[in-house]
Amino acid sequence: MKNEFEWIRSISPGFHYHKEVITGIGDDAAVVREKAGYDTVLAVDTMVEDVHFTKETMPLKAIGRKALAVNVSDLAAMGAVPLYFIVSIAVPKSGWTQEEIGEIYSGMKGLAEKYPMDLIGGDTVSIKEKLVISVTVTGRVEKDRALLRSSAEPGDLLFLTGKIGYAAAGLDRLLKEGKQAWDDEDPFIQAHQSPDPHVKYGRGFVESGKRIAANDVSDGAAHESKEIAEASGVDVNIEWEKLPEVDRFAFLSDEKQEEWLLRGGEDFCLIGTASPKTCAELEERNLPLYIIGSVEEGKGRVWLERSGRRSELLGGGYTHF
Numbered sequence: 001m002k003n004e005f006e007w008i009r010s011i012s013p014g015f016h017y018h019k020e021v022i023t024g025i026g027d028d029a030a031v032v033r034e035k036a037g038y039d040t041v042l043a044v045d046t047m048v049e050d051v052h053f054t055k056e057t058m059p060l061k062a063i064g065r066k067a068l069a070v071n072v073s074d075l076a077a078m079g080a081v082p083l084y085f086i087v088s089i090a091v092p093k094s095g096w097t098q099e100e101i102g103e104i105y106s107g108m109k110g111l112a113e114k115y116p117m118d119l120i121g122g123d124t125v126s127i128k129e130k131l132v133i134s135v136t137v138t139g140r141v142e143k144d145r146a147l148l149r150s151s152a153e154p155g156d157l158l159f160l161t162g163k164i165g166y167a168a169a170g171l172d173r174l175l176k177e178g179k180q181a182w183d184d185e186d187p188f189i190q191a192h193q194s195p196d197p198h199v200k201y202g203r204g205f206v207e208s209g210k211r212i213a214a215n216d217v218s219d220g221a222a223h224e225s226k227e228i229a230e231a232s233g234v235d236v237n238i239e240w241e242k243l244p245e246v247d248r249f250a251f252l253s254d255e256k257q258e259e260w261l262l263r264g265g266e267d268f269c270l271i272g273t274a275s276p277k278t279c280a281e282l283e284e285r286n287l288p289l290y291i292i293g294s295v296e297e298g299k300g301r302v303w304l305e306r307s308g309r310r311s312e313l314l315g316g317g318y319t320h321f
């Protein structure tokens with residue numbers, strides 16, 4: 001068993017991908033050099049045992065990968081290039097071994113290599129009962145080009161960059177069947193356990209130079225479109241029949257379909273709005289979109305059009321309180 005400081009050394013990277021790291025792990029704080037012409041983007045999200053994962057719903061590596069992925073997803077939603085991350089971990093006095101925590105770190109490391117991102121600091125503490133992992137990420141976006149929720153305008157189309165409802169479907173099975181449901185080939189299980197942040201889209205949107213509103217889908221498409229509607233002072237209309245692969249969920253009751261697809265959350269694709277002309281240009285840039293509705297003049301409401309009937313989508317998605 002390593003002591004706290006030996007353990008920190010064991011998870012410290014031996015090198016940095018980015019030469020702008022002046023000092024990473026090993027001093028009172030990390031120092032990184034700013035780059036002229038860019039804005040810094042910062043976000044933090046926390047994952048808590050029994051709230052976001054259990055040992056039955058997630059393999060250890062996947063817990064670490066997802067703890068970083070949900071944060072990179074917020075960078076993607078802002079159009080930023082991921083750069084650095086800082087990890088705070090609270091480890092229960094019993095029930096978790098150092099080897100298991102090491103597996104979680106190796107999951108984070110795996111995803112970090114992809115972008116690449118440098119682990120430049122963190123904090124390690126003990127806690128009475130449940131594991132808590134908090135990841136802070138930073139990225140950069142060209143000055144004044146960050147994608148904001150407040151950019152939607154009447155006449156825009158509403159789009160998704162990926163499928164929704166898959167993660168909720170996977171979670172439902174994982175909560176019922178536990179480890180027996182773990183399957184690298186099952187798209188529902190994979191959507192829940194190993195979401196891929198849509199950085200390629202976020203960057204493509206910024207590089208297009210067009211006006212695009214964006215949000216990542218962590219709490220469900222209903223909630224995220226409400227945030228866009230409110231921030232932009234418009235109404236958003238979702239057309240049920242246009243949702244990707246909506247027929248796949250036809251075996252569920254109408255209420256359950258809407259719960260999984262619109263309020264299930266943890267989809268981690270992007271939802272956004274742009275003019276019809278911009279949407280066509282994005283397709284040409286090899287950024288395929290699912291057009292699922294439109295933006296109208298209004299006051300921050302979200303409408304759902306289903307079977308020719310329109311109703312206001314009240315009550316958002318996942319909330320912690």
Ligand SMILES: Nc1ncnc2c1ncn2[C@@H]1O[C@H](COP(=O)(O)OP(=O)(O)OP(=O)(O)O)[C@@H](O)[C@H]1O
Nearest residue numbers: 043044045046070071074077216217218219265318
């Ligand atoms: N405890 C807090 N203290 C300060 N700011 C907070 C706190 N919790 C959330 N925020 C801020 O509120 C805003 C909304 O946070 P929220 O966590 O809903 O966004 P998100 O990370 O995109 O969603 P999710 O957590 O579902 O991935 C963000 O600007 C966030 O920084």
Ligand SMILES: Cc1ncc(C[n+]2csc(CCOP(=O)(O)O)c2C)c(N)n1
Nearest residue numbers: 050051052053054057218264265266318
């Ligand atoms: C074991 C287990 N039970 C339930 C859930 C579902 N869940 C937890 S948090 C969240 C929304 C996003 O969280 P946040 O808003 O904190 O980003 C969802 C859909 C899960 N993932 N694991």
Ligand SMILES: [Mg+2]
Nearest residue numbers: 044045046218
């Ligand atoms: Mg958050």
Ligand SMILES: [Mg+2]
Nearest residue numbers: 045070074218
């Ligand atoms: Mg988030």
Ligand SMILES: [Mg+2]
Nearest residue numbers: 074077216218
């Ligand atoms: Mg977000």
